[in-house]
Amino acid sequence: MDTSKRFKKGNSGCPSIQCEANREVLCNECASGVVTAAHRVQNRSVEPCLFGKGGTCCRNCNMGPCQIIEGVDAMVGICGADAPTVVARNFARIVAGGAAAHMDHGRGVALAFLETAKGETPYEIKDGIKLRETALRLGIDPGEKSKTDLAIEVGEKLVSEFGQQEGAISFIKRAPQPRQELWQKLGVTPRGVDREVVEMMHRTHMGVDQNYKNILLQAARCALADGWGASMIATELSDIMFGTPVPIRTKVNIGVLKKDEVNVTVHGHEPVLAEALAMVANDPEIVAECKKVGAKGVNLAGVCCTGNEILMRRGLPIAGSFVQQEVVLATGAVEAMVVDVQCIMQGVSPVSKNYHTQLITTSEKAKITGAKHVQFHEDKALDVAKEIIKMAIAKFPERGKYCIPRHEMDVVAGFSHETINYILGGRFRASYKPLNDNIINGRIRGVAAIVGCDNYRVMDEVHVELAKELIANDVLVLVTGCAATGIGRAGLLSPEAMEMAGDGLKEVLEAVGCPPVLHMGSCVDNSRLLIAATEMVHTGGLGNDISDIPVVGCAPQWMSEKAVSIGQYFVSSGAYVVFGPSFPTTGSQVVTDFCFKQMNDIYGGCWDLAQGANEFADKMIDKINERRKALGLDKKKERVLFDMAMRRELGSGIPGMGCSPGGHS
Ligand code: NFS
Ligand code: SF4
Numbered sequence: 001m002d003t004s005k006r007f008k009k010g011n012s013g014c015p016s017i018q019c020e021a022n023r024e025v026l027c028n029e030c031a032s033g034v035v036t037a038a039h040r041v042q043n044r045s046v047e048p049c050l051f052g053k054g055g056t057c058c059r060n061c062n063m064g065p066c067q068i069i070e071g072v073d074a075m076v077g078i079c080g081a082d083a084p085t086v087v088a089r090n091f092a093r094i095v096a097g098g099a100a101a102h103m104d105h106g107r108g109v110a111l112a113f114l115e116t117a118k119g120e121t122p123y124e125i126k127d128g129i130k131l132r133e134t135a136l137r138l139g140i141d142p143g144e145k146s147k148t149d150l151a152i153e154v155g156e157k158l159v160s161e162f163g164q165q166e167g168a169i170s171f172i173k174r175a176p177q178p179r180q181e182l183w184q185k186l187g188v189t190p191r192g193v194d195r196e197v198v199e200m201m202h203r204t205h206m207g208v209d210q211n212y213k214n215i216l217l218q219a220a221r222c223a224l225a226d227g228w229g230a231s232m233i234a235t236e237l238s239d240i241m242f243g244t245p246v247p248i249r250t251k252v253n254i255g256v257l258k259k260d261e262v263n264v265t266v267h268g269h270e271p272v273l274a275e276a277l278a279m280v281a282n283d284p285e286i287v288a289e290c291k292k293v294g295a296k297g298v299n300l301a302g303v304c305c306t307g308n309e310i311l312m313r314r315g316l317p318i319a320g321s322f323v324q325q326e327v328v329l330a331t332g333a334v335e336a337m338v339v340d341v342q343c344i345m346q347g348v349s350p351v352s353k354n355y356h357t358q359l360i361t362t363s364e365k366a367k368i369t370g371a372k373h374v375q376f377h378e379d380k381a382l383d384v385a386k387e388i389i390k391m392a393i394a395k396f397p398e399r400g401k402y403c404i405p406r407h408e409m410d411v412v413a414g415f416s417h418e419t420i421n422y423i424l425g426g427r428f429r430a431s432y433k434p435l436n437d438n439i440i441n442g443r444i445r446g447v448a449a450i451v452g453c454d455n456y457r458v459m460d461e462v463h464v465e466l467a468k469e470l471i472a473n474d475v476l477v478l479v480t481g482c483a484a485t486g487i488g489r490a491g492l493l494s495p496e497a498m499e500m501a502g503d504g505l506k507e508v509l510e511a512v513g514c515p516p517v518l519h520m521g522s523c524v525d526n527s528r529l530l531i532a533a534t535e536m537v538h539t540g541g542l543g544n545d546i547s548d549i550p551v552v553g554c555a556p557q558w559m560s561e562k563a564v565s566i567g568q569y570f571v572s573s574g575a576y577v578v579f580g581p582s583f584p585t586t587g588s589q590v591v592t593d594f595c596f597k598q599m600n601d602i603y604g605g606c607w608d609l610a611q612g613a614n615e616f617a618d619k620m621i622d623k624i625n626e627r628r629k630a631l632g633l634d635k636k637k638e639r640v641l642f643d644m645a646m647r648r649e650l651g652s653g654i655p656g657m658g659c660s661p662g663g664h665s
Helices: 020-026 037-043 050-054 083-117 128-137 147-160 170-174 177-186 193-203 212-242 271-280 284-292 304-314 322-329 348-352 378-398 417-425 433-440 462-472 481-489 495-500 503-512 526-539 561-572 589-603 612-630 644-652
Strands: 248-252 262-267 298-303 318-320 336-339 358-361 409-413 446-450 475-479 517-519 551-555 576-579 607-609
Touching: 020 322, 037 322, 083 147, 083 193, 083 212, 083 271, 083 378, 083 561, 083 589, 128 147, 128 170, 128 212, 147 212, 170 177, 170 212, 170 526, 177 212, 193 212, 212 271, 212 526, 212 561, 212 589, 248 304, 248 318, 248 481, 262 271, 262 304, 262 322, 262 378, 271 298, 271 304, 271 378, 284 298, 284 378, 298 304, 298 322, 298 378, 304 318, 304 409, 304 481, 304 517, 318 322, 318 481, 322 348, 336 348, 336 378, 348 358, 358 378, 409 481, 409 517, 417 433, 417 526, 433 446, 433 503, 433 526, 446 462, 446 481, 446 526, 446 612, 462 475, 462 481, 462 495, 462 612, 475 481, 475 612, 481 517, 495 503, 526 551, 526 561, 551 561, 551 612, 561 576, 561 589, 576 612, 589 607
Parallel strands: 262 298, 262 336, 298 318, 336 358, 446 475, 446 551, 475 517, 551 576, 576 607
Antiparallel strands: 248 409
């Protein structure tokens, strides 16, 4: 039945949605009258504008907006700008927007780290070994320096890189040597973190850079300043402060909410807030307050990438990914949703108004109408955290009708590149050698990253089906972000899922006891993938650069600008990256060809576009095979082709699987 017809604009009801947990909530009486993105996407009466979709609408000056059609002389901008220029400018501004989000996040972490080093916050320097390693990488001699002095020096150095004007950001030197030389030759080595975004915005202002290739070079430099700069700074300093993740068992999906506890969901991105909440959640004072209102305690659960941060480091559960944020509230069982920055739908505020739920904003950068604002300060982190949790406790007696679905799934997360090292190589000879050896001997065909968001424009469980198809073809899968959460809901992040792997991969996994899909963290933690790929190069036997190794990446349901910045830094680092369901340059064949083909000649990595798990798998496995062949590893490895029956069979063993929103594609 086509349920989309049943709902007029503004009406709520049971939307057409595939995920059982989401359906159980939204089709329940407790969600009656609630309107979420699942409803809005069904009720949307206007299709996305073709000019906007393909990147050919320019609003960069007030002679426009101009809508451009490539190859039609009369359809250039008033200023004369043609499709390649406009599309490249728009694409570059998407990269700059995404990179800026990671950069501001990275800066926040770096400043909090410096305050922590100076003893001005309640956090500590937890990973002294990683602190020393990082110091050495920055050219700082740890010598006999105290942990405090060393941390201050590391913090000051990395904070300074945000405003650095000349030279090169430090972590770029972690890349394989040939890659660094290529970046130098192309002139895309980032000089400072912030500088590259400012320059990108300048160059795409009306009447500045008009050569699409030149614009896209700066987009690459801007993205590299994100991946090898801000995101890597965020990951490394978060690890040093809060602990480098090690494999940990926990649960995901809406069923992690508890009926007899005060449910506090923490949504957004920056780990400093979530860590503080986790530090006080079991405080005797808080537990006593809970008892007074008849609750057993505080249940802290994550949403979006904050969820991934606390899942990786503390084993706290994730209630929902991006597409589930409103559904989590529609359970009526959430006392407070605490948010900081990024990926917070404006819809959460009206949804929360249907319940007793208190929506709390904590960053001066992100205020939401209808929410209470409690400003977070690192130096008063625990006091602020307690204040927030007490607000949640006070709401518990007001909880009305609620519905917590039974769906939750066991996952193992916490695969930092350091732990992959230990798991594969053993604590005493930590190394990527076993991984490389198994790729060389063909047990593992290659490595694929599935990253990025989930998205109401995608109907199918692309992440899940793709991951299954890849592991069945002996491809080890690494995941981050909301893709990781979705794949976790489907049961693929547990060691038991190794049964679905191809014989070669299974043999390797059985020996080390890890899942076929490794959860590597939040979206800033894609920097861990850069390091893992570089380690594979350094370990030897698979070529001299990232563009040689049989590693591919994809974001099949991308939504955020951050995803495009991530994709571009992987491409510029030599990876083959497939996006879907659409790509923002398709309004210009010239720019699209440049991204999909010529970038490969420049970087040894390029973009591509696919729709549906099958096409993604085909393209990614073909690329892995192509790289294997170039390395002389082309021993015939039969490709397992999936048909619908096989897909159904694979899915049937896993209860409560999946959670695609089921919107319109
Ligand atoms: Ni990544 Fe994380 Fe999720 Fe997408 Fe948003 S939470 S930083 S952007 S939606 S994966
Ligand atoms: Fe139109 Fe050119 Fe102005 Fe863009 S910059 S809006 S193409 S006149």
